[in-house]
Amino acid sequence: MYKKYAVVILVLIALTSCTQDKSIEFSSQSLTEKELSYCEDKDCPEVTINYVEVFGNESIAERINNKINSFIYQSLLLGEDTTPTAKTIEEAATGFIEVYYADKEQFPDMAGKYFAEISVNEIYNTDNHICFELRQYLYTGGAHGYGTTTFLNIDPRTGEELSANELFKNKNKFVNFAEEKFRAQQEIDKNESINATGFTFENDKFSLPESFGFIKDSLIFVYNQYEIASYADGPIELKIALKEAKPFLKID
Known part of the structure; x- marks a missing residue:
């Protein structure tokens, strides 16, 4: 009986040590x-x-x-x-x-x-x-x-x-969803060219920046100066609520 308890205690200590070691x-x-x-x-x-x-x-x-x-x-x-x-x-x-x-x-x-x-x-x-x-x-x-x-x-x-493939279930579907959000934010009709208001997306096709971040309640994308607009336009930011993006994400 005591040996069994000793084994359990040793396992718990080992698990605790592993957890602490990774903190x-x-x-x-x-x-x-x-x-x-x-x-x-x-x-x-x-x-x-x-x-x-x-x-x-x-x-x-x-x-x-x-x-x-x-x-x-x-x-x-x-x-x-x-x-x-x-x-x-x-x-x-x-x-x-x-x-x-x-x-x-x-x-x-x-x-x-x-x-x-x-x-x-x-x-x-x-x-x-x-x-x-x-x-x-x-x-x-x-x-x-x-x-x-x-x-x-x-x-x-x-x-x-973590790569985009490790964070997103289907990156292509998410890009389509993000384009809808971007068009709404920039007041670009779905039937208009994505560059209709002066943006410079390559080949007139919407794309997300390679780098993207997470904050408490949102996904955040930042187009730096010159990426899709002139220097004078400054950085352009797109935020998408995490609760809306959740169906496309692999992790919390």
Whole structure:
């Protein structure tokens, strides 16, 4: 009898340990140019980075943090290189500022300092789905800066990114449903061209942005500037209530 109880207790402990081992927590972090050793004796351009760091299960946290850091490194990468070499956020920020000084030396009359503002926020969290909002806005010369908003959907049990096929039962049917919502929002009649009011969808065919996010009660899609309209039109947002989207979703 006692042996049976001992076995049950050991199983419960093992299950509890597994559950705790997979748990993760979030911590808000920030970095500005003022904290960089490179800027101690320089009037550096403004760099503001606010992001989430994940703790808990080591392997899961590492996978998620790597994805977050990769976005930050890529956002701060200037010039012809397309693959970041930075190993830390501080190094990536320093690299951005170094490019500014190199460009300033080459073009002394360059107007305005470069500027970078980057944020990563946790905006949706369930047992099987976490969504991060990734924003970046950079000014690197010219008439104006440019910013984007994208999303990262993660399985918190593995730390891996969730694809559209893992989130939607039938993506094509959902796109048709989303087009109805978009047309209603933009007041485009169902019999009119999707580009009738000035949008620039490729081949005059509605499509959703590759990146999409989840918030408390809605699915959110953001068309960044130039994707389907001019820069002056700004980002265009489409929200669909989760209760309406639920028939098309594989997970809660």
